[in-house]
Amino acid sequence: MSAEAGHGPRLRDLLAPPARRRLDELTAEISATPSAVATRFPAAARLVARGPVRPGDPSGLLGPTLEDLVRLVLLEALRDALADVPGRLAQEVTALYRFGDSDEKRAVLRALDRLDIGETAHDLLGDALRSNDPRLVAAALGPGGHRHLDQAGWRHGVLKCLFLEVPLAAVHRLAERADPELARMVGGFVVERVAAGRGVPADAWRVLGDHPPTVRALRAELRSPHADRRTAAELALAQRRDV
Template identity: 50%
Template sequence: MNGGGADPRALHRALTGHLAPASAAWLATALHDAEATTTSPGGIPAWERHFASAGRHCRPGAGHAGAGDVAEAARVLILHAARPDAPALTRLYTRGSAAERRAVLFALPLLPDLGPGAVPLVQDALRANDTRLTAAALGPYAATHLPPDSWRQALLKCLFTGVPLAAVASLAERAAGDAELARMLTDYAAERTAAGRPVPGDLHHALALTGAAAPPAPPAKEP
């Protein structure tokens, strides 16, 4: 229920169906404050305080699990309602926990006025040693705005760290006809083979999407 690229209305319905009554009431207040751009004491927008405190206030209802998931979805909805600009998102991302950073990344495709202004946040997430951040960074926003070189390197990082390429939005569209990506994938497969390591199955899938031929299979070992 991370909301990356999801319809905000559908995400809201799904989330409220999972929340305990008190948490649902808190979410209603948080979204109202975000839409109204209410300011808290000290000049900080109220929605920023709600964003930071979602982990304390969002609790799943009886029969539902995943407190982290509901808090993450709540943060995405708060950002969608507040429509922050790139500097505000950068502040939240830079100061935030890993969970808050993921929520920022998941919310990016729901903020159409951003343009490429949040690309540095995606690139920062792709440099982190956190596979959940890597997966969150490669949603629809990255598919639209991430430069080709960064996007190709991100795919290789997914293969290297075990992040499934299913997490990469618009993989087929961006990989199609990409000769440089095909070269990089073929070289990586050759390095793995030479080192006696298995080639990830996702690599063959991505290579096929580029339209390039699959790398030759390693020679069979003699008995």
């Protein structure tokens, strides 16, 4: 099953035999009647399987859940069934996202690297990054976001992760794509947090490293007349040493 490649353990290895048979039935149904996806995609978790794939990640922040993988298989069946119908796949995927609950939206976002739907993918990712749902933001920074977001949109997504305290381990190929402009933006975020007397996510230092302007600004805050800002700067600089 090609949909499983690159998404951790093979899905069929995670499913009990009855769940495998049910997944095969749903896949065959969508292959024969693509419009069936409108009812089968939402029901996939109930009909086949749900739950975490990674220990300690029940909400799917760091990678797909079991129901995400099941829905990915259904979306690939839909993609193949509509290969000769231009534009239809994008319409169906958009409807599944727009009318889906948060779990269904997350599954669509996690499947975008496997679906050739052009600008529609960018639009859906943009919608997810405008939300304040950590699960959607994390999913938008997965392989689909890496493929479809331009650099400006991707940087915005990384910053949104920090605002929502989504672990940057959720960002696909962070080190490969991070650049000086992202460091500048994260530096501004760190300084603003400290100036407000708030703590800084330790993950910020994964991006900043030894970013000199931020380090200088934090050291200046150590001389602030405001005790909360001094304390926040001390904590931020301690995190930098610990990371």
